[in-house]
Amino acid sequence: MKSFDYFEPHSLEEAVGLQQQGQGRGCWLAGGTDLLVQMKEHVRQPGLVINLKKIRGLDDFHFDSVTGLRLGALVTAREVETSPLAHQHYAGLARACTDFASIQVRNRATVVGNICRASPSADTLPPLLADDASLCIHGPRGTRTVALEGFCTAPGRTILAPDEIVTHVLVPAPAPGTAKVYLKHGRREQMELATVGVAVSLTMSRGRCSRLGIVLGAVAPTPLRVPTAEALLLDEEPTRDRVHAAAAAAAQACQPISDVRASAGYRRQMVEVLTRRALVQALEVLR
Amino acid sequence: MTAFSIIGKSVKRNDLIDKVTGSAKYVADMQFPGLLYGKTLRSNVAHARILRIDASRALALPGVKAVLTHSDVPRVLHAGSPHPRSASLSCDQYILDDKVRFWGESVAVVAATSEEIAEEALGLIQVEYELLPAVFTVEEALRPGAPLVHDLGPGGNQVLDPVTCQRGDVEKGFQEADLILEGDYEGGRPVPAYMEPNVCTCQWDPTGGLTVWISTQTSFMVRGIMAEVLGLPLNKVRVLVDHMGGGFGAKQDLFQTEFLCALLARKTGRPVRMEFTREETFLGGRTRHPARIWLKQGFKKDGTITARQARIVYTSGAYGSHGPGVTNVGTTALASLYRCENIHVVGSCVYTNTPIAGAFRGFGVVQAYYALDIQMDEAAVALGMDPAELKLRNAVREGDVAPSGHPLIGHGLEDCIRRGKEEVGWEALRSRERDEHGPVRRGWGLGCEMHGSSAYPGIKEQGNAIVKMNEDGTVVLFTGTAGLGTGTHTVQAQIVAEEIGVTFESVSVVHGDTDAVPWDIGAFASHTTYMGGRVAQMAAAEVKAQLVARAALQQAVDPSQIEVRDGVVSVKGTDRSVSVREVMMPKRGIPAPQFVGSATYHPTKSYSFAAHFVEVAVDIETGAVKVLQVVPVHEVGKVIHPVAAAGQIEGGIQQGIGHTLYEDFQIDLKTGRSLNPNFVDYKMPLFMDMPTIRTVLLETAPDPGGPWGAKGIGEDPIVAIGPAIANAIYDAIGVRFHHYPIKPEQVLAALQEREGGAQ
Amino acid sequence: MNQVINLTLNGEPRTLMVACHRTLLDTLRLEGGLTGTKKGCDVGECGSCTIIMNGKLVNACLVLAVEANGAEIITIEGIQRSALELHPLQENFIKYGAAQCGFCTPGFIVAAKALLDENPRPTIDEIRFAMAGNICRCTGYTKIVQAVDETAREMQENGREAL
Numbered sequence A: 001m002k003s004f005d006y007f008e009p010h011s012l013e014e015a016v017g018l019q020q021q022g023q024g025r026g027c028w029l030a031g032g033t034d035l036l037v038q039m040k041e042h043v044r045q046p047g048l049v050i051n052l053k054k055i056r057g058l059d060d061f062h063f064d065s066v067t068g069l070r071l072g073a074l075v076t077a078r079e080v081e082t083s084p085l086a087h088q089h090y091a092g093l094a095r096a097c098t099d100f101a102s103i104q105v106r107n108r109a110t111v112v113g114n115i116c117r118a119s120p121s122a123d124t125l126p127p128l129l130a131d132d133a134s135l136c137i138h139g140p141r142g143t144r145t146v147a148l149e150g151f152c153t154a155p156g157r158t159i160l161a162p163d164e165i166v167t168h169v170l171v172p173a174p175a176p177g178t179a180k181v182y183l184k185h186g187r188r189e190q191m192e193l194a195t196v197g198v199a200v201s202l203t204m205s206r207g208r209c210s211r212l213g214i215v216l217g218a219v220a221p222t223p224l225r226v227p228t229a230e231a232l233l234l235d236e237e238p239t240r241d242r243v244h245a246a247a248a249a250a251a252q253a254c255q256p257i258s259d260v261r262a263s264a265g266y267r268r269q270m271v272e273v274l275t276r277r278a279l280v281q282a283l284e285v286l287r
Numbered sequence B: 001m002t003a004f005s006i007i008g009k010s011v012k013r014n015d016l017i018d019k020v021t022g023s024a025k026y027v028a029d030m031q032f033p034g035l036l037y038g039k040t041l042r043s044n045v046a047h048a049r050i051l052r053i054d055a056s057r058a059l060a061l062p063g064v065k066a067v068l069t070h071s072d073v074p075r076v077l078h079a080g081s082p083h084p085r086s087a088s089l090s091c092d093q094y095i096l097d098d099k100v101r102f103w104g105e106s107v108a109v110v111a112a113t114s115e116e117i118a119e120e121a122l123g124l125i126q127v128e129y130e131l132l133p134a135v136f137t138v139e140e141a142l143r144p145g146a147p148l149v150h151d152l153g154p155g156g157n158q159v160l161d162p163v164t165c166q167r168g169d170v171e172k173g174f175q176e177a178d179l180i181l182e183g184d185y186e187g188g189r190p191v192p193a194y195m196e197p198n199v200c201t202c203q204w205d206p207t208g209g210l211t212v213w214i215s216t217q218t219s220f221m222v223r224g225i226m227a228e229v230l231g232l233p234l235n236k237v238r239v240l241v242d243h244m245g246g247g248f249g250a251k252q253d254l255f256q257t258e259f260l261c262a263l264l265a266r267k268t269g270r271p272v273r274m275e276f277t278r279e280e281t282f283l284g285g286r287t288r289h290p291a292r293i294w295l296k297q298g299f300k301k302d303g304t305i306t307a308r309q310a311r312i313v314y315t316s317g318a319y320g321s322h323g324p325g326v327t328n329v330g331t332t333a334l335a336s337l338y339r340c341e342n343i344h345v346v347g348s349c350v351y352t353n354t355p356i357a358g359a360f361r362g363f364g365v366v367q368a369y370y371a372l373d374i375q376m377d378e379a380a381v382a383l384g385m386d387p388a389e390l391k392l393r394n395a396v397r398e399g400d401v402a403p404s405g406h407p408l409i410g411h412g413l414e415d416c417i418r419r420g421k422e423e424v425g426w427e428a429l430r431s432r433e434r435d436e437h438g439p440v441r442r443g444w445g446l447g448c449e450m451h452g453s454s455a456y457p458g459i460k461e462q463g464n465a466i467v468k469m470n471e472d473g474t475v476v477l478f479t480g481t482a483g484l485g486t487g488t489h490t491v492q493a494q495i496v497a498e499e500i501g502v503t504f505e506s507v508s509v510v511h512g513d514t515d516a517v518p519w520d521i522g523a524f525a526s527h528t529t530y531m532g533g534r535v536a537q538m539a540a541a542e543v544k545a546q547l548v549a550r551a552a553l554q555q556a557v558d559p560s561q562i563e564v565r566d567g568v569v570s571v572k573g574t575d576r577s578v579s580v581r582e583v584m585m586p587k588r589g590i591p592a593p594q595f596v597g598s599a600t601y602h603p604t605k606s607y608s609f610a611a612h613f614v615e616v617a618v619d620i621e622t623g624a625v626k627v628l629q630v631v632p633v634h635e636v637g638k639v640i641h642p643v644a645a646a647g648q649i650e651g652g653i654q655q656g657i658g659h660t661l662y663e664d665f666q667i668d669l670k671t672g673r674s675l676n677p678n679f680v681d682y683k684m685p686l687f688m689d690m691p692t693i694r695t696v697l698l699e700t701a702p703d704p705g706g707p708w709g710a711k712g713i714g715e716d717p718i719v720a721i722g723p724a725i726a727n728a729i730y731d732a733i734g735v736r737f738h739h740y741p742i743k744p745e746q747v748l749a750a751l752q753e754r755e756g757g758a759q
Numbered sequence C: 001m002n003q004v005i006n007l008t009l010n011g012e013p014r015t016l017m018v019a020c021h022r023t024l025l026d027t028l029r030l031e032g033g034l035t036g037t038k039k040g041c042d043v044g045e046c047g048s049c050t051i052i053m054n055g056k057l058v059n060a061c062l063v064l065a066v067e068a069n070g071a072e073i074i075t076i077e078g079i080q081r082s083a084l085e086l087h088p089l090q091e092n093f094i095k096y097g098a099a100q101c102g103f104c105t106p107g108f109i110v111a112a113k114a115l116l117d118e119n120p121r122p123t124i125d126e127i128r129f130a131m132a133g134n135i136c137r138c139t140g141y142t143k144i145v146q147a148v149d150e151t152a153r154e155m156q157e158n159g160r161e162a163l
């Protein structure tokens, strides 16, 4: 790693001030599981590294059955994985945080860091998007809340300005009759980056599908929500044929690439299989 | 000898206490005052002439102490794997050349006061290349008029003249056949991926002597070639190897780093350490030889093989390394395993502008037997036979000519197959009802292999040992065998203790210092127990003879009356006994003796056998294959340390599952760039991917060349597991694969193709 | 930029001068003199550098040394109960042959200790899951499961105080 200056601000204001003094040459450090690797591989060479871990209030992990889930920027994947609440209400996110790297990494990696890294294969993004999550962002001009949808703009890119910090991710409370599934496809059982990830968040009321989020990971520059697939099931009875048609529509909609992990064609086929399996699993949970 | 006291017991390994406490010092753990850190600049082109290197900016960086390029180092042509007694070497490497022949080849090295500075300095070196046309595949390399990787050797891009293995008359054999099968098979490019990256530290002393601390399987070879290339006598090069973090064959080579490290140390007058990054272990390390095999066999209706014809082409990458050895061993292997009178096999090895293939557990045989064993499975299906029956019928046995030219001893392969069938209940499995519900299909497969202990006849091997007995009856063994993690020093101590008749705890082992221990060829070719163990036993026997003579004198009996066991010397047929210690102690003014035994052993070769029975599950919607269980049955002559032996098998199976299903070091066929030189995308099976393994060890075909009949075991498991998995996949889904690694998307594509064909 | 950090290393308070861009792994090995923690990949993929930091299992290669200011660190050198007495995990890694070349072993033993601290009687699958971030290229993992499982059984029989 190239040398850099290092700071541990105690407040958001101090953090933003440091970044401004550094003229945007700084990087926020949360768990560091992406940042350190990128610095070692010379993908990024920041002049200063600003560690967020001493900032108060960023470690809250709060669930309320009305307002939903509020995760601070310092909450780690391991905390979500080991939270019974998360498993109960946000099973997709909890699964994503379990089928994620190793315990060593999950003890450091934050959910918000995973979001801000904006990797096409980031595991927490599909379930969060399927749940209509939003982000609280703190910057020099105060705090704003934005939808997670649209936050990632390209691989590694987001709408954040360099002096903005994501302080929290907010996820609405699940309606009764909701099931959530995240399925990750990789060669190994653990320690895998997704070749395809599929998140489904499905609410049934009176035998029909009243709300549905289907989001695909690792098959487009940013995680891809597929309204064309969702539309085939919304307000309908989820029959076998409709589930299959939705899965096929998801496969139609994705824009995978070929790389060392898998070919585009195979990824597309896996989108279909995994979407179908995820929908079937969600429906089984509700049965 | 009757029952054993120590052999066959899993005694506490003498190297493990250091390892479990973290106090074991590997080369990168050793601190030296004034240590400099060496780093290598590697080429980012696959084939080019170096026009100019400008290192001035790097040299100007504070903390940089030296930079070396090809114009600063001796220009000595040498072999990457200079086995001193090898019949075939490819002398095709320079320390640094004015040409690069693969993406990732060393171009320059830097020594600096910290790793960070050395790394920064690499970025400041400018290299101007004149690009040359390159060849990345066998097809490209063998095309008439193809660009040449070297202007040496037999011509074209051949590493050596093709190797032919012939007997009988294949044409006649095929005429007699009722069934002829013919197929193309292909092996990919797995890497050994030992956990400790290559590392060495060099330091010169004021008398002009060089000390090298290095992670190597072949310390005496390192000493020999470094002395030769640097122009030093052998007594001025001392090579030290204590603990090393795995090698699996690949750490038999020199990686150019060793010379460069020594030269940097000489130039700076300070100790220099060069440690590979993980990426460098891929780029500058060694891979298995990718291989293409065309195999044709004829069969009678009853399963008898009438003819076998094959061509095998190994890809060597940019340098010859172990290409000649691998080609010889792999080609001749095809003449065995399953009996056949009419054989014609031709093997060759080809240079390409890709990373260097070297020695890796299974040494050319993995590729050959993958093809052969799968084709046997195909023949069984075509003949309507049980594959286990077909393999049993044709299994090589007592008296058959082995690849080495020797008659085989015993019926090891048949024993393994029979025992495995019983263990898994093969008959019942064959006739079981298939569960066709859901997306998962299960299947069982059998894979067989045999593998030689020692590199004979390719290398005329030699093992040496010195054993001395101290005046209190304790014993020290001096061995040159490297301890690459297998527990070989424990095994050798067990052998010495058993042979003399003392306890295991009273034997200690000195190893890893070329100035102190007798010459050794290195730890490879599954020979450390067979050869190193046997020669330790021979040296121990000499000490024992001296001990017995002294005891006989003391007891005033004939030496034949003396028995030594567990540290106690007794006179047969009496109740007279004394401890070994007492025998050795000075008595009545007679000083204690110094008993020293030394031995040299020139082994030929023995063969171990294995049959692996494997169950897999295939997801027919995703193509994912999971190995559920493995029952490996190995015939090893004599088991010295059961836990260590099983550990070799289980570890070999992990690597074999890896290369059959997951591991694939990929090269971009347009540029020669390595696409996945890291653990993110080079996928080895991890804890969760491993099946349950139930190992069975047999001792039914002991070889007189090994200690109490013991043979090798290190390489065998990685050979048998591959075809077993491929055959199990066929059993599960009825699709035949002829290559490895078998990737999920290929499984899925094959299933879909078959379905398309059926419709 | 350099910084002074204070930390507890295997129960001993230490003060180290570290460069901000050094990882905790390099610092432990170079400045801390604790070379039991190994570097197999430097990017979080192999687990050779596994340590316990403030009670949590982490890869030392993915932590900046400066982040360890005020932290409590346990490395393989701190697992032993006393100079003469091995931890039961260490005993069983020897007995069951769970180490061969030994390069991965410190990482595995530290990971196993963290697992047993959290879950004294894990199932076989829990053991496998907990160690998915550690690569061993020698043993094929079978004997590592045995060693950890056996340790858990023994420690339960002998009472947790034995820890």
Ligand SMILES: Cc1cc2nc3c(=O)[nH]c(=O)nc-3n(C[C@H](O)[C@H](O)[C@H](O)COP(=O)(O)OP(=O)(O)OC[C@H]3O[C@@H](n4cnc5c(N)ncnc54)[C@H](O)[C@@H]3O)c2cc1C
Residues within 6 Å of the ligand: A027, A028, A029, A030, A031, A032, A033, A034, A035, A036, A037, A052, A073, A099, A100, A101, A102, A105, A108, A109, A110, A111, A112, A113, A114, A115, A116, A117, A121, A122, A123, A124, A160, A164, A165, A166, A167, A191, A192, A193, A194, C043, C044, C045
């Ligand atoms: C071995 C290994 C395995 C992995 N496996 C997986 C996997 O299976 N699935 C997966 O999705 N990922 C995986 N990752 C990637 C990584 O662990 C995750 O992306 C992680 O969640 C990032 O979080 P962090 O806290 O470590 O982020 P950091 O590395 O600290 O930061 C990541 C990026 O986000 C920025 N950032 C962090 N926090 C904020 C904030 N609050 N506001 C604004 N910007 C911020 C940083 O500046 C940086 O650019 C793996 C990584 C490793 C090393």
Ligand code: FES
Residues within 6 Å of the ligand: C038, C039, C040, C041, C042, C043, C044, C045, C046, C047, C048, C049, C050, C059, C060, C061, C062
């Ligand atoms: S060295 Fe840290 S995980 Fe490999």
Ligand code: FES
Residues within 6 Å of the ligand: B195, B245, B246, B485, C098, C099, C100, C101, C102, C103, C104, C105, C135, C136, C137, C138, C139
């Ligand atoms: S013992 Fe060698 S890597 Fe595990």
